[in-house]
Amino acid sequence: MAANAWRQLLDDRGARAAIGVLGAAVLAAAFAPWIAPYDPTLQPDPVALRLVAPSWQHPFGTDPFSRDVLSRVLHGARVSLGVATGAMLLSVTLGAALGALAAVVGGWVDGVVSGLVDVLIAMPRLLIVIALVATFGTLSPWWLIALIGGSGWLTTARIVRAEFRDHLQREYVLAARALGASRWRIIWHHLLPAVAPQLAVAAALALAAVIPLEAALSFVGLGIQPPLPSWGNILLDGTDYLTSAWWLVVFPVAAVSLTVGSALVLADRLRVAIAGEEHGP
Amino acid sequence: MSALLEIRDLVVEYASRGGHTRAVDAVSLDVMHGETLALVGESGSGKTSLGRAILRLVPAASGSVRFDGEDVLALGGDALRHFRRRAQVVFQDPKASLDPRMCVGDVVREGIDIHALATRQEANRRVQRLLEEVGLSAADAGRFPHEFSGGERQRIAIARALAVEPEFLVLDEAVSALDVLVRRQVLDLLGALQAARGLTYLFIAHDLAVVERIATRVAVMQQGRVVECAPTAALFATPASGAAQALLAAIPRIPW
Secondary structure (H helix, E strand, O other): OHHHHHHHHHHOHHHHHHHHHHHHHHHHHHOHHHHOOOOOOOOOOOOOOOOOOOOOOOOOOEOOOOOEHHHHHHHHHHHHHHHHHHHHHHHHHHHHHHHHHHHHHOHHHHHHHHHHHHHHOOOOHHHHHHHHHHHHOOOOHHHHHHHHHHOOOHHHHHHHHHHHHHHHOOHHHHHHHHHOOOHHHHHHHHHHHHHHHHHHHHHHHHHHHHHHHHHHHHHOOOOOOOOOOOHHHHHHHHHHHOOOOOHHHHHHHHHHHHHHHHHHHHHHHHHHHHHHHHHOO | OOEEEEEEEEEEEEEEOOEEEEEEEEEEEEEEOOOEEEEEOOOOOOHHHHHHHHOOOOOOOEEEEEEOOEEHHHOOHHHHHHHHHHEEEEOOOHHHHOOOOOOHHHHHHHHHHHOOOOOHHHHHHHHHHHHHHOOOOHHHHHOOHHHOOHHHHHHHHHHHHHOOOOOEEEEEOOOOOOOHHHHHHHHHHHHHHHHHHOOEEEEEEOOHHHHHHHOOEEEEEEOOEEEEEEEHHHHHHOOOOHHHHHHHHOOOOOOO
């Protein structure tokens, strides 16, 4: 069954393009030290090589400190996608766990989780994260993952809670209970596989949400700190030269837009493929 | 004959707007060893709730259920797990009662795994034997529920229930969703399994036509209460309650 959805996904041109872009971004991030033509933090000649326009030597140009922008964008992918992937995994896992807990245990546990979701979902995530970062000062990438991921579990928890509650009433779960299956067994063997497609969609959407979040934080100077490059702080370095050195802005923005756009397309096509599955055989 | 299951004053309530709805209202019934007790009544009469309360799938508000002398409603932990091995259920809609993401082999195996009844290899052999016992083939273990017809799916659900070697089965409208010919085949299978394994059945149905051949006795439910309980032949000959008379009148008779 799942094979059908997968095939349908791969038959779709948009989905293939999205997977291709994301795959290329991940490869670029993974192999950045080998692909990047220069050291991303090296400042070879801050006078002669300052703000050089794109050329064969520097395909994405250089920045105000004479650093190679292509090398910085490639290494920035490492940091940005690393933080984004970590935060996405954390938020989806946390959301799934809390949603499952609320649905399966019910009672006051459900009340607390659902109440928390209702309150927190009304607050803009970026503001929460900025407030926390401002409180704790500048953060290591690990703390950034914890903060961004820890603030993003709400929608996943909602989806998982609703799906679990629906499936708990179904006869196949009753049959498992009648057989003597424990709560854990029912969650692992029946309920999680049932929501796996929705979790995949939630993960793609979470990725699309956290990439700009990290970029925004780094752009306002609260996220990844220089000299470590991230897509957000490369952009920050370029804002003063927006009119004179377009390459400082265009390339990191393109990187963010392409990956976020691909994640959104993937989420959308996944949803269509899953819907087709449910009406299928 | 002694009673395998003794139900006394059982009450099942569901929370509803502004209080409780009584789905089962002080029901007392005995199910004898080896018999088929049919539980018949219109939709909403409480049959399914009664069946589920006996199996501890929904909580009972009050009353008692004794299974082989043990107080079912008080069971917990290992004792409850042991009871679940002895009492099993087959639901109405096999499409809903089989996990669509599990292959048939895993569906049937689940009870064996839960109760650690066999080693991995032995479990596979058991699953194959069970599939053959219910009229499917051992090779079906690798296929998925949606590849089967309604009747075949119900056979899979029966094999799953039998995997833990129960003594008692609640058949909750188990043949109601099947067309007439398939229904007859599944009823024949249930009869053969009962004879071979010495099973006791609580056979829940919404019409009397189905139960005439299979039931030893018939209990008629109406609005949560058992209004009549009699041997099948007696009930068909002289129905005492209005509910039984109405159900009898609803059986289509072909005029010759």
